[in-house]
Amino acid sequence: MMTKVVSVARWEYLEKVKSKAFLIGLFLTPVLMVGLGVVPTLLITQADTRTKIIGVIDPSGVIVGPLADLVQARYRLADGRPNYVIRPLAVGAAVDLQSSAAEADRQTGAGDIEGYCLLGPSPEADSAVEYRSKSVGDIPLVENLQQALRIVLSERKGLSMGLDTSVIRALNVKVDMKQVKLSKTGEKEDSGFLQVFFTAYVFLFMLFLLIVTSGQLLVRSILEEKSNRIVEVLVSSCSSTELMAGKVLGLSALGFTQIGFWALMGAVATLSFGVTLVTPGIAALLILYFVLGYLFYAAVFIGAGSPLTTEQEAQQVTSYLVMILVLPIALAFPAMQNPDATWLRVLTFIPFLTPTMMALRIPIQMPSPWEILATILLMVVSIFFAMVAAGRIFRIAILSTGKSPKLAEIFRWAKEG
């Protein structure tokens, strides 16, 4: 009995581990993760290396001068050169806003200036300011410019109210807010919003890709075996139970290869770059949920995939499962804002969502021990029943050809065997 299961497992594993889809998933996933998560963050927070020229159209004529002085004094590149240079484009009441703006647009388009600031005629009364540029994603530039403008405007207002310049300067306090995440025990963890968000995303995506990659490989191979009737030779060589057990075992080995490889990459990243996403304890717990989720979905994919007869149907069914799997990604934001919400707990106890919800919740805030124990128990029980049902469906479905069976029929198979 076992030798045949192992033979099937060995075959399933070796044939799939060599497949392009698997290899692409194996290497591309971490690259994608880094690409999607790290690079934009780095780009946004990366310091400038060259001086940027910002144009200003100032119909009041009184802002541009102090602004240029302030910006020059306040923002410097690492090598001491000024970070920004303010270039007055049109100044004074005689400015024709339309033609000046058109000229400024042209200069921005040509790359002569980074962008330009369009001030109102009486900026003290009306603080609406426009910054126009080709890219609106330069967050530090916009923040710095905004801050400088605020200082200039408040200075002017303060002066008009008779305040001393030194008083005004003293009032302009710069606040630099750093976010600190507290764990349950009150320990400080030095991670900002972005890092928590990013970590939760990374694990969710990994689990998602892990399940979908091998789920699709599994369904496709069952379809192939059905369509060219290899399955007849298989079930005349071993029982359908042995066949399915072998498939699940082979697929699990495949999943563990993937998890192991990624964990190794994570460890290497931690050791060589000092980048730590999670502590080893949390990583171990996440891996446990990965394994549980993986086994559960292996059964789901077998049960849902074996009655299918065409590639199109397989894609359809896979896309439904994908939707269930990505649901927690859509919930990531609200979950971070309120990690104790009851609805989060409720969703966590739906077996289809348990692994992904846990992958989302654990990096944000560690769920209580009873929740962890209860969900693990829930998953073990669910896996057992899912496997039994999948086995019953599998046994009948792999030999049926022609039209795919109706849903009611599949449920009957699952129930009665």
Next chain:
Amino acid sequence: MLNVTDLRKEFATLVAVDGVSFNAGNGEVFGLLGPNGAGKTTTIRMILNILVPDGGTVTYDGKPFSGEVRDHIGYLPEERGLYRKSKLLDTIMYFAVLRGMKRGAAKGEALRWLARFSLEEFRDRKVEELSKGNQQKVQFICAIIHDPSIVILDEPFSGLDPVNQIIFKDIFHELRAAGKTVVFSTHQMDQAERLSDTLCLINRGRVVLGGTVRDVKRRYGTNSLHVEFSGDGAFMSGLPDVRRALLYGNAAELELAPGANVQALIGEMNGKIDITKFELVEPSLQSIFIQTVGDSNAGAAPPPEAP
């Protein structure tokens, strides 16, 4: 030895196999004949325990089906299919190991068979790179590599060129000489006649004819006329005392009515065609097949192929 007793299988709309019984002995090539949709494949699937019969029993060398029996059966399915993306040697070894062979032994045997079929150079190629005929050879290897005592081949010759047909036939004879039970299905009667020792003709799920090829033919007596000729032989089907005529261009097989006047027939043919051979023979299986199946199917469309 394979013993099938009163096998029965019903599908939603039809009785695909209705009380089929036969016995295929050791060292015997057994032909399972019948038109398309007769129930051959369904019968074979039940023998292999792929389908569960609604009634009847199958024994293998006297034993009922079990996990152990599996390893002594070889099977070539009707639909030709292998893992397209997998390598030849890997594929053969997988099926061999699934039938209980050790990996080392499986590799040795696989290489030996690949050499026999002149496929050694393809051992590390993917299956999809092979021609259809070569894929069929690979499947055939998969069916016999584990030295099974019962080999079941569903339409083994369809799509095979004459050279490879001869290789297959040689192996049939080797298997028979080694005391194996070879069961093959076909709807080509000339093949069945040349190859099988025993046969069983199924039509619409029932056995309509069975026994050794000798017996079957003898039962129909020497009531056929084999004529070889040149000219247009179309008129022959209208001759008196000719119940049925099978015309093959330059040859004809005429089934005669009892007590037919052969001399008179020669007289009728003279002058119309140029006779080169004229022989009173036993009917061919083809003729018996058409006679038997044609009679029982008269006025009814053949049933659809069972799923």
